[in-house]
Amino acid sequence: MSSGSKKITPLFNDYLYEAIRGIAVEQGFTANLFSVDFDEESCIECDGFVSFVFKAIINGDDRELVLWCKVPPSDDPRSLALFQREVHFYREILPTFYRFQTEKGVSEATGEGFYSAPKCYLAHCSTDKDEPEAVIVLEYDESYERWDWDKLEPINVDHAKLLMRQLGRLHAVSFAMKEQNPQIFEQFKLKDVLVEGNDLVTLMRESFDRALVTMRTRFAADQEKIQRIKDTVFQVLTACADPTKSEPYCVVSHGDCWINNFIYGHDQNNVATSVILSDWQSSRYATPLLDLGYFFFLCTGAQFRQDHFDQLLQHYHNAVKDLLDRLGGDTTRQFPFTGLLQLVKPYRKLLLDGC
Template structure:
């Protein structure tokens, strides 16, 4: 497809407005659609080459996400709500975090992807960001477990990200409270919440069967005892009021698909960016921590480095919060972190269930949400695709056993 076919009128209009704001009067556009597994968006990369009134040549690289248009899919995935949440995050929350770091004169900044523009027009929602691949950032394949070096960098950066919320609450409480009141959970409530519940109901008997057939008696009993209340536990865990006074702005879908990395000359990860803030919510820091530890690490890495990674997170969190002018021991003591890991890591276990499902399916066999009529239909499509997969069952077994061994709540 050529550029004219790829860029519809709304995207073109948004780009034209951006270029006018930058006084770019002569330009050419080149676009390509990214063919990747994306459940709620179509991704398009656009390169703009142009000149301003002075003849200065400028080149802009846009990463454009546009919402799926299928009515049923939009409804059971709450796509409108997801785009509204991401747009609010980029337009209001992230600028507050950037201003906070500037006000505190932070040298080693926590950096965000540059935001250009967005639209909340019904069925034509879009977000335009800087295309970080042009700056050397890359994704990790979703089907590969994260190694030690990546995991350490992720925990360091995540600690800094969460420190921003504690510092904002400490120094600008009214701003923090405004954000608090505007980002209630959408993943386990409303239409998307119903879809999440249906996913759990579809798969949970299989998880119980995997534990039973493997003679993992303790895990089997704990899963069986929790089947009636687990979803309610998830709903409670993601309410900001539940985790006060330790609630932060969490990413909400913190796994490897939403992280970009840049590498040094020895291929070691040196920088990271977080993207896709579509389920951002106020919750415990443990929400993001547990999603990464249970959803992105294999059993070997998790068993060998779990405590070390938690400690690295808190070390980075504490150091950055002190740089921001606040006291980590007073605002979020380490023993509170440990307590919340026990109480709220169920959020990470749930995401691990989903990630293991998605990553067990070859790209060419991935069910398409747009072919589903409702949340129940979509859950069954994924279930039928993985229910006989040995790798799926093995990975589910490992993550459940690790979780139970840690003594965390269900």
């Protein structure tokens, strides 16, 4: 859609068009001398249909700026609630985390802190009008790409270590702020969006039943084991996700920590060098084990966990310690390694064996 054309689908509406024009001016494009186009062919439905994602291209002043736009479905209240949570993360939580680190002398340039989220140009969601005005606009960087990994294949150690480091840093900021800026941090103790709407158990049961149908042919020999898991999984997950059972070790979590939400950077030899965590719609105040367990259970195989689980836990905790101590905290008191092991202990067999 160019600067003079009409909207071509409900996704590319007048609000979105004017929002991108505003970003163009903020980024130094000469007013009225640039064009805005939306790439329909790039439009995808994110897993779970929480949002649609597509490119916006700004051209002018002999340069081009490509952006990722995310908009929610207009007819799904559950998806809209998740989208609002992601907007809140980009507008409130992430900038506060960044400012706190910078005030402590840990800037993005030092390479020490948590800055591994996409650059956000705009995050807005208003439902006051008949047609919601909602968009998240993120940086598009060609040096990063979504890791095109077969979801049925386990992750490898090098990629897992990069993720452990960033999860450790993300959680370290929470530990530091919770003690040093408790009034501000109190605002970030948010519940699961779906728990607040009483949709979580229903969603989990629907997903589990669909998974059972899919697995009946491929994993016919494991049906008894799968049924045992179904009989207990809801009680286990509910207990694990309850922050009151994990204090004083709860943090602001990513909440949806699996392969599709990692964007890896690679060098010329295709060696993974960095990772960005995207899709923050499930971010909440929870045990660190939520992110760790989600990752290990969904992104690794049983043999991988047997071989690398303890090593990666230590790698994660080392990252917590390095940044928390750098931010003026005290890891030995606020989140010792024994504290992490205490969180893991009730779920260790489930994580290692899958049952």
